[in-house]
Amino acid sequence: MSDVIQQRLIRQESNRIEQYIHLQKPMTTLHLRVDAQSLTVIHLEKNDQIEFKIPEGQCLELLPRDHVQSFNPKLLETQSQSNTDMIQICAATQTLAQLQQGTQSSHHLAQLLCRYTIDKKQLQHVILIEKTQTIKLLCTENLQLIVINAGLDMCIDQHNVINDIKVIVHKYQALNEYLPEPLAQPVQEIRIPSASARTYEVKAGQWIQIIDVSGKQCSDFLAFDAQALVQGQEIALDAVATRTLLGHSTPAPGLYSRFADSNMQTLIEVIQDTVGRHDMFLTACSPKFYEDSGYFGHVSCTENFNQALKKYAITARTAWPAINFFYNTQIEPCGTISMDEPWSRAGDYVLLRATKDLICASSACPDDIDPSNGWVPTDIHVRIYDATEYFPRANAYRITAEEMPRMTKNTAFYPCIAALTSHLVDYRGYWVASQYDGWGAQAEYSACRERVAMIDLSALRKFEIVGPDAEKFMQFALTRNVRKLAVGEIAYSAICLETGGMLDDGTIFKMGENNFRWICGDDYTGIWLAQQAKKLNYQISIRASTDQIHNLAVQGPNSRELLQKLIWTPEHQPDIKKLAWFHFTLGRLGGPTGFPVMVSRTGYTGELGFEVWCHPDQGKALWDTIWQNGQQYGIAPMGFDALDMLRIEAGLIFANHEFTSQINPFEAGIGFTVPIKSKEENFIGKEAMQNQNPLSRYKLVGLILDQSQAALHGDSVYPDSGHYPVGVITSATNSPILQKQIALCRIAPQYAELGTVVEIGKLDGQQKRLTAQVVSLPFYDPERIRVRS
Structure with missing residues (x-):
């Protein structure tokens, strides 16, 4: 054994003994993430442990830097001798390869490296970790660790995608707070100590x-028009004006997009929110609140505000109306307000933008007599960034409870979409158009039914399932008979829990003999699939490829003729004209030298249609080409409002409407995806569905309403003149084709017979009823002649 290795082992043993002595100290665990083709900077202290969960087949490049920003590999030591062979010091080949691509991912990574003053010379020496899926390292001294998760872009016909890497930091010294890295260079940093308030001035923009910083800590926020204050007027955020402008009569657990003053002028806009649940606009805690609870003389946010605002000669109040950030309120349908511990975690934030020069005040709420601050009031931190910075609008979501928040993203087609509409909504973590300026849902719908329309469906989740057991596993995980698929074929399938309830639905593409691409709606489906594969020891790899594949749906009677002119296919692939329903082809846009695309005969409209799939770098070029060439066919852009009308007419189901984890495929109206008799092998949920009496299942039916008033999702459905509900409206719309209100309804089998008259309850369900008749699905093109044409 060499002296170097021996000294290292001695040092490791010494550290373990030191840790054992300090076992009584609490340890804080941080769950972090290194996004694919990106990097993360983590500040660590002596004796901290850091654990990496690396997807199979990927590697990790680490750049540990000491207090003078020098590379020092001795700052990290492995916690397991078996991992020694997986670690080497070499050049950052994966990072350099990504940088050399010259693509958007290259530019993004280069910007991050520049931000942390890392040049190509410094990338000649990194710690490379490979051939392992988990590794733990110990910090021997304080350090700054740059964690790089680099790799090449994935082509549309490949499956070598780079996925996120999970990072778990076990802090040796318990953390009292976690202050995230600044979003940019701050121009002000304001610390608001527990149970206090501070004022600060902010310029427009x-x-x-x-x-x-510690989690579960509320912060009340006030803002005043600074110019009005100079003129002796107190013009502040106003709850009534804000709710009136935005159509809300009462608060709800979330934030408005903007907040207005008493003159109905916007003072601040909400740009980012990593929590998603706030009180919004009640009063800050006041002396009366504590007095009524028996705590006389208790410090309050209102009194703290009164003291902090004195220097601006702002009149004191007995209770300040405030935006209550991080406060967890529940509003019952009857209007009753209750509260519980905040949802916020250490490092969560809200990002606002000032539309005028403002005098602002923020508090760190002192309430310690109920769960509103998790019983232990802590600090709040405020950062101000210059108006020249840019931060995109984004909301947060989490795939799993413990992970860092993920922020709303732009799809590859966002620049084209944003130029055509101001109607953008956050759909499953991506900005999409609800409708387009100058068109509207009705016109977009008509274009799809009569001509051709295009819609961004990139928010669909994509997963690459590859390996010797890929077919065997998908046969077990999906309800459909996957073994019957040929390469180039697609099947629509449900994916169920053991209870038979639907986890998700989607389409499976057979890319090769051992390669499948699963397209579905929910990120968690990929995690769940990986858990099942690991539990049963299937030899497969499951990788998320959503960020490497974006897609446009081109739908309508003219879609085939349009795409025929644009998509070149090699001799061994079917061309667009011959492409069969639920099959796909691989080709190139514009000719043999164009960029690669995948084209599938699929859609969500009930019309003849296709989906065109490409790497995000080619998204704008794909949109522009289809859009320009589609003008002669009367093409229109299409948003999700029109898509909803189309899919309801076509009787197509949607998550959390027609199905949930407690509703099986038969009850959701897609029993055809469950070949219980012909699929001899077992699959997840089969036994539960076999044990259910088919005659007892609720059924998905269509309803045509006799009145012009609309039914709504969640409305109860009653027998004719009956008192108790027997069904529920799952989706509803106005049908332009039928010129009537229609709805999808899950109903008890006794009332599912065609022609049955039922009533849809409005108001309390009893005072007002809409009559409707049960009809078969789909409402439009019942033989599906158009989609198969």
Whole structure:
């Protein structure tokens, strides 16, 4: 054994003994993430442990830097001798390869490296970790660790995608707070100690980041028009004006997009929110609140505000109306308000933008007599960024409860979409168009039914399932008979829990003998699939490829003729004209030298249609080409409002409407995806569905309403003149084709017979009823002649 290795082992043993002595100290665990083709900077202290969960087949490049920003591999030591062979010091080949691509991912990574002053010379020496899926390292001294998760872009016909890497930091010294890295260079940093309030001045256009550094800590926020104050007028945020402008009569657990003053002028816009659940606009805690609870003389946010605002000669109040960030309120249908512990975690924040010069005040709420601050009031931190910075609008979501928040993204087609509409909504973590300026849902719908329309469906989740057991596993995980698929064929399938309830639905593409691409709606489906594969020891790899594949749906009677002119296919692939329903082809846009695309005969409209799939770098070029060439066919852009009308007419189901985890495929109206008799092998949920009496299942039916008033999702459905509900409206719309209100309804089998008259309850379900008749699905093109044409 060499002296170097022996010294290292001695040092490791010494550290383990030191840790054992300090076992009584609490340890804080941080769950972090390194996004694919990106990097993360983590600040660590002596004796901290850091654990990496690396997807199979991927590697990891680490750049540990000491207090003078020098590369020092001795700052990290492996916690397991078996991992020694997986670690080497070499050049950052994966990072350099990504940089050399010259693509958007290259530019993004280059910007991050520049931000942390890392040049190509420094990338000649990194710690490379490979051939392992988990590794733990110990910090021997304080350090800054740059964690790089680099790799090449994935082509549309490949499956070598780079996925996120999970990072778990076990802090040796318990953390009292977690202050995330600044979003940019701050121009002000304001710390608001527990149970206090501070004021600060903000110029128009500047950004305000309010951070909960310890988690579960509320912060009330006030803002005044600074110019009006100079003129002796107190013009502040106003709850009534804000709710009136935005159509809300009462608060709800979320934030408005903007907040207005008493003159109905916007003072601040909400740009980012990593929590998603706030009180919104009640009063800050006041002396009366504590007095009524028996705590006389208790410090309050209102009194703290009164003291902090004195220097601006702002009149004191007995209770300040405030935006209550991080406060967890529940509003019952009857209007009753209750509360519980905040949802915010250490490092969560809200990012605002000032539309005028403002005098702002923020508090760290002192309430310690109920769960509103998790019983232990802590600090709040505020950062102000210059108006020249740019931060995109985004909301947060989490795939799993413990992970860092993920922010709303732009799809590859966002620049083209944003130029055509201001109607953008956050759909499953992506900005999509609800409708387009100058068109509207009705016109977009008509274009799809009569001519051709295009819609961004990139928010669909994609997963690459590859390996010797890929077919065997998908046969077990999906309800459909996967073994019957040929390469180039697609099947629509449900994916169920053991209870028979639907986890998701989607389409499976057979890319090769051992390669499948699963397209579905929910990120968690990929995690769940990986859990099942690991539990049963299937030899497969499951990788998320959503960020490497974006797709446009081109739908309508003219879609085939349009795409025929644009998509070149090699001799061994079917061309667009011959492409069969639920099959796909691989080709190139514009000719043999164009960029690669995948084209499938699929859609969600009930019309003849296709989906065109490409790498995000080619998204704008794909949109522009289809859009320009589609003008002669009367093409229109299409948003999700029109898509909803189309899919309801076509009787197509949607998550959390027609199905949930407690509703099986038969009850959701897609029993055809469950070949219980002909699929001899077992699959997840088969036994539960076999044990259910088919005659007892609720059924998905269509309803045509006799009145012009609309039914709504969630409305109860009653027998004719009956008192108790027997069904529920799952989706509803106005049908332009039928010129009537229609609905999808899950109903008890006794009332599912065609022609049965039922009533849809409005108001309380009893005072007002809409009559409707049960009809077969789909409402439009019942033989599906158009989609198969």
